[in-house]
Amino acid sequence: xxxxxxxxxxxxxxxxxxxxxxxxxxxxxxxxxxxxxxxxxxxxxxxxxxxxxxxxxxxxxxxxxxxxxxxxxxxxxxxxxxxxxxxxxxxxxxxxxxxxxxxxxxxxxxxxxxxxxxxxxxxxxxxxxxxxxxxxxxxxxxxxxxxxxxxxxxxxxxxxxxxxxxxxxxxxxxxxxxxxxxxxxxxxxxxxxxxxxxxxxxxxxxxxxxxxxxxxxxxxxxxxxxxxxxxxxxxxxxxxxxxxxxxxxxxxxxxxxxxxxxxxxxxxxxxxxxxxxxxxxxxxxxxxxxxxxxxxxxxxxxxxxxxxxxxxxxxxxxxxxxxxxxxxxxxxxxxxxxxxxxxxxxxxxxxxxxxxxxxxxxxxxxxxxxxxxxxxxxxxxxxxxxxxxxxxxxxxxxxxxxxxxxxxxxxxxxxxxxxxxxxxxxxxxxxxxxxxxxxxxxxxxxxxxxxxxxxxxxxxxxxxxxxxxxxxxxxxxxxxxxxxxxxxxxxxxxxxxxxxxxxxxxxxxxxxxxxxxxxxxxxxxxxxxxxxxxxxxxxxxxxxxxxxxxxxxxxxxxxxxxxxxxxxxxxxxxxxxxxxxxxxxxxxxxxxxxxxxxxxxxxxxxxxxxxxxxxxxxxxxxxxxxxxxxxxxxxxxxxxxxxxxxxxxxxxxxxxxxxxxxxxxxxxxxxxxxxxxxxxxxxxxxxxxxxxxxxxxxxxxxxxxxxxxxxxxxxxxxxxxxxxxxxxxxxxxxxxxxxxxxx
Amino acid sequence: xxxxxxxxxxxxxxxxxxxxxxxxxxxxxxxxxxxxxxxxxxxxxxxxxxxxxxxxxxxxxxxxxxxxxxxxxxxxxxxxxxxxxxxxxxxxxxxxxxxxxxxxxxxxxxxxxxxxxxxxxxxxxxxxxxxxxxxxxxxxxxxxxxxxxxxxxxxxxxxxxxxxxxxxxxxxxxxxxxxxxxxxxxxxxxxxxxxxxxxxxxxxxxxxxxxxxxxxxxxxxxxxxxxxxxxxx
Numbered sequence: 001x002x003x004x005x006x007x008x009x010x011x012x013x014x015x016x017x018x019x020x021x022x023x024x025x026x027x028x029x030x031x032x033x034x035x036x037x038x039x040x041x042x043x044x045x046x047x048x049x050x051x052x053x054x055x056x057x058x059x060x061x062x063x064x065x066x067x068x069x070x071x072x073x074x075x076x077x078x079x080x081x082x083x084x085x086x087x088x089x090x091x092x093x094x095x096x097x098x099x100x101x102x103x104x105x106x107x108x109x110x111x112x113x114x115x116x117x118x119x120x121x122x123x124x125x126x127x128x129x130x131x132x133x134x135x136x137x138x139x140x141x142x143x144x145x146x147x148x149x150x151x152x153x154x155x156x157x158x159x160x161x162x163x164x165x166x167x168x169x170x171x172x173x174x175x176x177x178x179x180x181x182x183x184x185x186x187x188x189x190x191x192x193x194x195x196x197x198x199x200x201x202x203x204x205x206x207x208x209x210x211x212x213x214x215x216x217x218x219x220x221x222x223x224x225x226x227x228x229x230x231x232x233x234x235x236x237x238x239x240x241x242x243x244x245x246x247x248x249x250x251x252x253x254x255x256x257x258x259x260x261x262x263x264x265x266x267x268x269x270x271x272x273x274x275x276x277x278x279x280x281x282x283x284x285x286x287x288x289x290x291x292x293x294x295x296x297x298x299x300x301x302x303x304x305x306x307x308x309x310x311x312x313x314x315x316x317x318x319x320x321x322x323x324x325x326x327x328x329x330x331x332x333x334x335x336x337x338x339x340x341x342x343x344x345x346x347x348x349x350x351x352x353x354x355x356x357x358x359x360x361x362x363x364x365x366x367x368x369x370x371x372x373x374x375x376x377x378x379x380x381x382x383x384x385x386x387x388x389x390x391x392x393x394x395x396x397x398x399x400x401x402x403x404x405x406x407x408x409x410x411x412x413x414x415x416x417x418x419x420x421x422x423x424x425x426x427x428x429x430x431x432x433x434x435x436x437x438x439x440x441x442x443x444x445x446x447x448x449x450x451x452x453x454x455x456x457x458x459x460x461x462x463x464x465x466x467x468x469x470x471x472x473x474x475x476x477x478x479x480x481x482x483x484x485x486x487x488x489x490x491x492x493x494x495x496x497x498x499x500x501x502x503x504x505x506x507x508x509x510x511x512x513x514x515x516x517x518x519x520x521x522x523x524x525x526x527x528x529x530x531x532x533x534x535x536x537x538x539x540x541x542x543x544x545x546x547x548x549x550x551x552x553x554x555x556x557x558x559x560x561x562x563x564x565x566x567x568x569x570x571x572x573x574x575x576x577x578x579x580x581x582x583x584x585x586x587x588x589x590x591x592x593x594x595x596x597x598x599x600x601x602x603x604x605x606x607x608x609x610x611x612x613x614x615x616x617x618x619x620x621x622x623x624x625x626x627x628x629x630x631x632x633x634x635x636x637x638x639x640x641x642x643x644x645x646x647x648x649x650x651x652x653x654x655x656x657x658x659x660x661x662x663x664x665x666x667x668x669x670x671x672x673x674x675x676x677x678x679x680x681x682x683x684x685x686x687x688x689x690x691x692x693x694x695x696x697x698x699x700x701x702x703x704x705x706x707x708x709x710x711x712x713x714x715x716x717x718x719x720x721x722x723x724x725x726x727x728x729x730x731x732x733x734x735x736x737x738x739x740x741x742x743x
Numbered sequence: 744x745x746x747x748x749x750x751x752x753x754x755x756x757x758x759x760x761x762x763x764x765x766x767x768x769x770x771x772x773x774x775x776x777x778x779x780x781x782x783x784x785x786x787x788x789x790x791x792x793x794x795x796x797x798x799x800x801x802x803x804x805x806x807x808x809x810x811x812x813x814x815x816x817x818x819x820x821x822x823x824x825x826x827x828x829x830x831x832x833x834x835x836x837x838x839x840x841x842x843x844x845x846x847x848x849x850x851x852x853x854x855x856x857x858x859x860x861x862x863x864x865x866x867x868x869x870x871x872x873x874x875x876x877x878x879x880x881x882x883x884x885x886x887x888x889x890x891x892x893x894x895x896x897x898x899x900x901x902x903x904x905x906x907x908x909x910x911x912x913x914x915x916x917x918x919x920x921x922x923x924x925x926x927x928x929x930x931x932x933x934x935x936x937x938x939x940x941x942x943x944x945x946x947x948x949x950x951x952x953x954x955x956x957x958x959x960x961x962x963x964x965x966x967x968x969x970x971x972x973x974x975x976x
Contacts, residue, residue: 157856158856251800429855430855430857430858431858432887434887437955
């Protein structure tokens with residue numbers, strides 16, 4: 001094979017520029033039995049990039065619990081996890097990061113992140129019915145943060161709104177460590193008939209291969225490689241690595257892809273995300289143990305004179321690779337014609353395992369499919385990890401080293417207006433949260449979103465959670481807490497946790513302390529997922545989230561959890577909706593302020609471990625809540641999380657426009673009681689007439705609990721102190737972010 | 744009487760209004776594909792609804808391309824002959840672009856997409872979709888749009904008010920019509936209007952998103968109930 005004159009001559013330096021190590025270059029030569037040409041080298045560079053190959057994480061990811069009787073596909077087997085939800089239906093769901101593109105071009109970076117994750121879902125034949133996202137920014141007072149936030153939120157909104165998929169839930173944090181490198185994690189949740197799931201497979205020698213959707217341009221070339229390095233001053237020059245989204249094309253592709261399934265002509269379908277044609281053709285072929293021949297010049301192109309490697313690596317959005325049963329091409333083409341989309345045959349399935357790419361009849365690259373992909377020949381590395389020296393010292397943290405604040409109301413006001421805690425409606429009002437008329441959250445505030453499942457009376461219960469501060473402080477416990485909080489949010493909304501998807505955002509894996517966080521996170525997540533019987537169905541690892549001067553971001557393993565609510569009458573909300581109800585705290589109060597928002601931003605102290613957490617205690621509290629809810633004994637439930645007990649009470653009060661009167665606990669410091677974030681606590685409100693039955697039931701549950709006060713009036717009363725009216729606190733809580741954005 | 748729901752390639756509230764009409768209101772409802780003419784059996788007793796969404800992507804201006812689509816030629820003729828046409832959100836934008844309703848819908852004052860519950864009240868209760876709504880009822884119905892700020896020249900606004908063509912106005916929880924209760928900067932807090940012969944209706948709020956107890960809000964159903972009572976008389 002001869003490389004064309006216009007292509008650079010391949011050597012170890014060129015390989016290095018494409019992100020391949022010297023060892024990897026040697027391995028490629030061994031596999032091929034020759035020196036690759038530039039096109040082939042480019043193929044290896046994207047397929048063996050961290051982004052596509054998971055080479056630095058896969059050894060540990062395999063240790064996560066990935067089995068469950070309700071799972072219809074194992075992690076990594078399909079584009080997304082697939083969970084049996086009864087009634088002949090399955091739920092496909094997955095979370096993915098688009099951090100680096102969003103750091104460079106916030107609007108398009110975030111928009112294409114949303115487009116990509118929805119494509120992963122509908123390429124399986126599932127109609128996405130809900131989107132969620134998890135965002136991390138630097139300090140809201142910085143102009144860069146506000147610029148990123150405006151662009152990212154608008155990007156997510158414009159894409160999802162046009163597509164008509166409601167954004168139903170999310171979370172947003174502001175910490176200095178995300179200043180240069182924000183995190184943008186997008187999740188999609190879809191529904192499919194169990195017997196209509198489409199697999200990302202290619203097989204059947206002679207079957208035609210089609211490319212459908214948008215034409216291919218030069219955008220996003222080497223995007224996967226770009227995602228696999230640190231953000232630096234030069235990253236701006238990687239702008240061409242960022243893709244450009246077209247949500248209207250995606251809407252057409254969505255409808256056409258779901259409609260084409262009914263032709264029964266599909267062998268397999270795979271969306272084109274990272275590494276475009278290269279990735280989809282190799283993964284589908286490897287899965288079906290066959291080869292593929294592709295004529296690159298037949299690919300509909302946006303611009304003239306694209307080189308073979310550019311066509312192969314282009315990450316132009318809104319495209320799919322479709323393998324069709326020979327003889328049934330016409331019915332497939334008719335569907336894409338109806339939706340005015342390209343549908344062009346570019347190749348066919350071949351015998352053997354070789355991918356052959358041709359340009360004007362000339363073979364330009366020839367690589368075996370299996371050596372490219374994860375689980376095949378892609379490298380697997382075991383990285384060194386070291387416990388950071390500060391870890392042991394931070395565990396010594398004592399609350400006694402922190403002076404008690406003189407004015408609790410001032411602290412409360414600081415927390416209620418802190419952007420990590422204040423209402424995020426500046427963000428979510430920009431998302432269509434209601435299209436599809438399935439999201440119940442609009443008129444029923446709850447800890448997780450409950451989304452109606454079409455043609456049943458059940459609901460999917462979904463949430464995304466991760467407190468990166470906890471994970472950074474104690475990764476094993478922080479990761480357990482992330483899973484536990486997600487489960488708690490689902491239980492507090494009346495659901496039962498089923499499974500998770502995760503998005504593991506970390507710094508550079510070659511830094512042993514960063515990798516220690518990664519390893520400990522996996523271990524903690526495994527323990528918690530086993531306890532809650534919520535296996536990991538898939539997700540995404542995003543390394544290299546760090547900047548040259550700022551260091552790594554907090555270890556941020558975002559958990560997207562799926563649950564189910566079988567009986568709509570058990571739907572729980574967080575609002576205090578009646579005066580004179582009794583307020584109970586399930587779980588125990590502790591003299592613990594470690595890693596709380598209060599300790600972090602009021603006292604500016606970070607030398608501490610994660611908050612108190614015990615997995616068995618957590619599980620018991622959640623079980624107790626479920627039993628109480630099943631028996632119809634509670635009117636509202638809201639978990640205690642960021643900002644502590646005070647913030648949870650405040651949120652329930654604001655949602656129901658109903659005040660509360662609670663007593664302090666004499667055994668606990670008032671600041672720890674109100675603002676500490678020790679885990680495994682839930683506030684419930686109970687009809688006073690149910691008191692006896694409620695307490696009797698609770699006594700059988702073997703958990704700690706206490707009655708802390710009552711609901712009523714429009715005032716917040718704590719101990720003997722009047723904190724003010726619900727409406728003045730609502731004003732503070734609701735407008736803090738809006739005001740910060742206007743600065 | 745039946746309902747025809749126009750489906751543009753970028754419509755995304757089509758399934759919602761079809762669900763509400765078929766399964767909540769139990770009405771015969773058919774789909775009208777944008778490339779096709781109106782079916783032969785479509786009569787002036789029937790209603791056409793233009794649903795929300797992004798018709799053809801709306802990258803240029805909401806509804807600007809949809810007005811040229813094949814189905815819209817028939818919809819315009821249908822309306823000019825007295826047929827009932829109701830545009831919701833993107834549908835309202837398309838009706839203004841096609842000249843079936845006066846005025847224009849431009850970018851929200853805050854330059855952002857806004858999706859939230861808002862409150863509104865009926866300004867003219869003498870049309871088929873408002874007649875059945877209880878007097879002084881403050882409706883809670885969500886909006887979801889980037890281009891919903893209703894504008895028209897002064898002469899046109901005066902005419903709309905004089906002819907009682909304003910159907911709905913954004914108001915606060917107590918019914919006061921003021922700037923604080925105006926989510927998008929619309930002139931006179933206008934949320935919906937009709938033409939002077941009262942057979943073409945347009946509104947930005949989404950009644951179909953507030954039509955079921957299961958979603959915790961059925962205020963939007965009042966419009967559909969009103970329509971059915973009055974259309975069948």
